[in-house]
Amino acid sequence: MNPLYLVLGLPLGGGLVLALVRSHRIAGLINVAVSTATCGASVWLALNVLGTGPELSPDKLFYIDAFNVYLVALTAFVGMTTAIFSRPYMQHEVERGRVGSQRMRLYHSMYQGFLFAMLLALTTNNMGVLWVAMEAATLTTVLLVSLYRTPESVEAAWKYFILCGVGIAQALFGTVLLYFAAERRLGAKRNDSLLWSVLHTHAAQLDPAVLAIAFVFLLVGYGTKVGLVPLHNWLPDAHSEGPTPMSAVLSGLLLNVALYALVRVKMLVDGSLHTALAGHLMMGFGLLSFLVAGLFLHRQHDIKRMYSYSSIEHMGLTTFAFGIGGALATFAALLHMTVHSLTKSAIFVTVGHAAQLAGTQRIEHIRGLIRTQPAVGWGLLAGSLAIAGFPPFGVFMSEFLVLNATMKSWPWLTVPLLLGLAIAFAGLFRHLHPMIYGTPPVGQTRVKANMLPVMVHLALVLWLGLSIPLFLAHWFEQATQLISGSLPV
Amino acid sequence: MNLQPVTMHLTDLSLFSQGILVSAALVLFTSFVMLAQARIQPLIYTFAWQGVLLSVTTALVALVSGHTHLYISALLTFVLKALLIPWMLYRLVQRLHIQQDVEIVSHPSLTLLGGAVLVVFCYYVALPVAQLSTLVTRNTIAVSMAIVLLGMLLMITRRTAVAQVIGFMSIENGLFFAAVASTYGMPMIVELGIAFDVLVAAVLFGVFFFQIRTSIDSLDVDRLNRLSEREE
Amino acid sequence: MADNLNGWLFAALQTLLFIGGAPLLAGWIKRLKCHLQNRAAPSLFQPYRDLAKLFTKDLVLAQNASWIFRTTPYVVFGAMLLAASTVPLVAIPLPTSAIADVIVLVGFFSLARFFQALAGMDIGTAFGGMGASREMTVASLAEPATLMAVFTLTMTASTTNLSVAMQHILNAGLVLRPSFLFALLSLAMVAVAETGRIPIDNPATHLELTMLHEAMVLEYGARHLALIDWAGMIKLTIYAVLISNIFFPWGISRQLTLSGLVLGTVAVTAKLALLAVLLALWETVLAKMRLFRVPQFLGFAFLLSLLGILMHVILETSV
């Protein structure tokens, strides 16, 4: 049987089952089990695809190529590690009485539902279904953001809901326009005009004017979910107010998937327009987000909020890189997506523990982590160094490549890039430093922390920074070939 | 624009096609009404009417183009947009005791003017698209785009959560209208997916009304401003 | 080889002559000053007597004097000895002058100064510290001026090697160089500062809060003091010789012939005697200046030497 259906079916079924399980302890275990199984299935799928090349499911509903399969694997992997982390974490939350077992049920089933939506969005071949899945991703997470029912969390959830809903609606309009353009060319009677594979093969014939408009709507729509400035406003709120595992998957996965959708669209539009319009728009948004988020980092008081801004920053960088286009930049962007979601989810895990042991998310009340719980302190420091782009962590390599590509095609843009890096770095560490070092305040005590996911993630990022394993490089190169049409030198 | 625009006169259209255009105009009109409507309950009614018109349009398009699956989506729309969601909103408003609320729309006339400008803008934007459409309903893209943007305008100008939700839903209507009028509807699976999402969204909105109500004991979204980056 | 050996032998002799003659110069200056100030003048050889007396005295050390304190006199004297041995006094072909060029010469001076300052601080008296601090201040201002002045010379002769430089100037014959004029003046002013003469310092006083050099050696006695004083005289002589032999090298012999040496000795004696007269006059007419006017004094010296360089660049080079 095809692993693809496992990949999709497991989380779906898991979600349904978990909706029925009362005890949150058992639910946690099931959650981990299902996620692990999904991860395994996704690896199996990945191996298949790598072996046989792109794969179109018989009903043409699913299309797996090098580009999305590695995102599938990544998503499933992060989903697994986060599930592992979330079990003791949410346990602790329940003990602290922040959530009841009723809501834990919702949490677990929605967790799987979210994973399902993500995986569906990645694997589907139908732009419409892609949209549906993206919307579903919002709907599954929106209640989790307000899980704690604090006024802030409700507010955050509302903003998340409205802004993403409206945004995604724009995306639908864009999709309709795509469909419209396709039907103009491919005839009204056939019903496969919305399949990405079809659109991509006929991209050259699609009408540029329509696709330009469509791209604008899709950019604004999916861009909202990517968190591009000025459409980003929901992101820090949702990240900071939701439960930490949610922040981890939102930051590590949702943003990636939204960007994935955007890039798919870009591939179509480029095919039709033969101008760099899409690229330039993405570059503009990316750079703007990158710089603005870097500045925002300076004014944070909430630790999770701060790291969500750093997510915006890095998504901006990735969008920028995709916008540049060309093999090198695309390769860099793919790599950056990977290392960022690994690192960032690791950071959020650590941040979760930090917030628990300090009993607050306020930066000024978290002090001397290294003293209180060295594992957490060092973990946070290492993660932040990695995300700040210090070698030998992988983020450095991808940023290095992005700069390299920029230097080749847009030499003068390297200056704002470097400026942004420096500013963001300063913003991050001026807050991080007092949290990690110094003497901890009274009452800050250790918690039962599961640092395994962090270690695994950071180890992977380190590995990617020192040397990209051949199969992975091959993988990226295939994807690069797919997106940019050429191989990095 | 390599190909010549197909010249069209209203007169050489079939009656049904004319009907489509009329209902399109009406849908647009309802959006304007909503923009002007300050009371909650009438707002809901207007929204319901928009749903009705939408389903009528869909049915007409089905009739003209002979796409049978459009009848289903017409039905779906009617049930969902004209009955179910308005009813849910109504019930909520009842239970939240805000049916009599009147909110102060700042510069209502200005807003309507802006709406009109939007329509022009949309026409201007959609011109190249419309020119290569051979459909009878070629300018409907401009109309639907206008509906979408008017919905956003509604959300921007209104402070109560309910009004925002209605704005949101009217955006969905606009989308649906675009899908139907410009492309004879999306593939069925997508239609169903969208419908499902909209339904869930509506339910969730209901949940949120209560959550917001309990957290800030009002539905004024302007009071949801704890989370910001301004000076503390 | 034999010639080479002669050379080294001559170097040793000249060095002895140098350190032997140094007290004489000091005595001569004292004598002149006394005459100028209508005081009964001591004998010309009074400095020798003082030294001899100090050498025979018993040594008394402070309780907490460390080995630095004890070795300093020897280091200071040794440094001066080295310096003296590298300066052509009566003849140019001096093998030892290759050991250390003029920059190293300055290095020797600062080596001596370094240890003297340390010794001043060793006991932990306020005077010692004060002396050390002021001495280092003055020196740090004087040294660049010295080097600038020297650079003027070395840029003309394109060497920092003293005997080569003197050779070069001799060969050039009588040339009026504006740069040398400035260099001479600044070197003279610096020399005054470095050797602790009026108006920077007053060698004749004690217990005056403005004293520099003396404050450092307050704790010294007997043979230590003798060595230090003697070193001071040698330093004075070295500066005198530098001024006279660099700027007025005439009379200094070019080969190691007996006649040449005799002539050279006579010439240098004459030059030094004359210079001493100038110094005596200078010290008589001027009064000691406040410590914080010293920087201006040295700054002026620095300015002069700077002008010297610029003159050289602007007026004297063809390019």
Added chain:
Amino acid sequence: MSPLTLAYAAVAGALLSGVVSLAADRFPAALRFGSFSILGAAGVAAVAAGVEELLSGTRITSQLPFGLPWLNWHLRLDPLSGFFMAIVGIAVIAVSLYGPGYVREFERPTRTADPAHSDGESHTHQSLAALGLFTGIFVAGMLAVLLADDAFVFMISWELMSVSSYLLVAYQHHNPANRHAAFLYLLLAEVGALVILLAFGVLAGFGGNFTFSAMRAAHLSPIWASVAFTLALFGFGMKAGMVPLHVWLPEAHPAAPSHISALMSGVMIKVAIYGLIRFVFDLLGQPQWSWGLATLAIGTATALLGVLYALTQNDLKRLLAYSSVENIGIILMGLGLGMIFIGTGHPALAVVALLAALYHSLNHAVFKTLLFLGAGAVLYRTHERDLDRLGGLIRRMPVTAFFVLIGCLSIAALPPFNGFVSEWLTLQAALQVPVLASGVLRSIIPIAAALLALTTALAAATFVKVYGVAFLGQARTRHVAHAREVSLGMRAGMGLLALLCIVLGVVPTLVIRLIDPITQQLLQLSPAAATARGWLWLTPVSPHVASYSAPLVVAAIAITFVVGYLLLHRRARSARRSDPWDCGFGGLNARMQYTSTAFAQPIRRVFAPVWRIDERIEKVQASPTRITSVRHQLRIGDWSWLAAYLPIGNLVLAAARRVGRIQTGSIRIYLAYSFFTLLLLLWLIT
């Protein structure tokens, strides 16, 4: 064994030492004996690699299957990197001798009370494991930088070096000042690294890819070359502590444990110098004389300001850090002269200048490491860094005192010690200006030389102050009065370096023979003239122009001592001890001594505008005639901090505040954003 293999061994050893020390939290011995001995071995390997490389003079390249699929790690060992590798190795050996004794300091509980650990005995100690681990990575990073043959490896190792040293600076983080220093350090290191990356990027842009060989092949237009040079000078200068980018240095270097300060100040900034030399003389092609002039000017300013700031410090380690700034300035002057001479077509003279710069790098590495270790020894025994609380240590810690004295003599550039040789060479290089065509250069360079002389003199004053106040006189506090000599290992570490100070000072010719292949590599010329007359004579240009024979100087000094002893000591009766005379005042006590502040006061008055001095005297007057108490308070600030750094910081904050306004928290405004974005874009595309 091939030099490269040795070099690998060195890097691996350093890393291994870090790994070994992971056990140190449980068994401190693992750090003291295991880790440090391996580190020492690594140091030996590095020195061996460097020397062998310098003797053979070949260039060995290799590739490691790391990094990107299409850009593996290129490594290469050539004379230049070999020389600096030897420098690093020497310092590392000394430190690994010294370390085991010194880290006992950190096995005791830290002296700060912190309330929040009910748990874990291990947290009342600072983590020795962290100390050892980061030290190992730090050393490995420095060595790897030297081996890098493409920008990618270079940056990785460079940042490894920065980060690990940052973690070491933050090691004693219970002290807020250290935390601040660490943050500042990391921030500026990051900025510097980014600029360096940009510099490499420019070269790579022309060269095609990031391997150094490609960059060598690149042909840049003069403008772009100047841009690259400026970036490189900024980036490496930032690390090296070039004025006005130096502010982090006097904060960060003292904050680390002393043996790390020694490594940072003695060696790490040399690695930055290495980077600059590699970039300008090797990769960038023919330097232009204007670059040289800029470097010379900056170098002079750095040297002068560095020493002036050093002079006014009272904190021993801060003072040493500032003096590092000074010495970097001197090295830069040498490099600047080198560029000028190359740019004006006198490579033979450029050799002399380069020689001076390289030799001073070596010397400074030796004596600055020595001095920091000495400061560490003092700190270890007295827990005092403030000069005004020390004193009289020469009686309590004679051996340390002796070694530090040698260090001071060397750094004050006094013959016949090593500092003098390199400064003499620099001056000699400067004095060769008559050959230059441009009158401007001919008049500017001598001034720079004179300022160098001024710097040297001030350095002498500075270290008279250091030694006189800290080691001579009488103890000012009880701790100091009861200090004991440090352990054998620590003494050995300092002794080794002290010995090197003398050797390098007395027989410079041998070292210069070693440097020969470097100038061969960079300028295709050898300083043969310098050693033309045999090992006894150092004649940089020609014997006729200038010569210096340290061995003979030493011999002469020895002779005078012997003679003096024979003449005076044998006959004399032994000295009688009594109270100091002190002009007959008597009642002498420790508080009457000149303090370090007092010592520096005259010079501070002379050069007053250099500092931002905030001096106030508060008198409490009981009656017009009677002043009961006087309080004198003196704060000496660094101008460049206020002139350059604070404004930038404030600028960023202001910008952040402005940007913060856009996120108002009102959802309707957010909707408006996306609404108008949409309209704008639609308008754009039609």
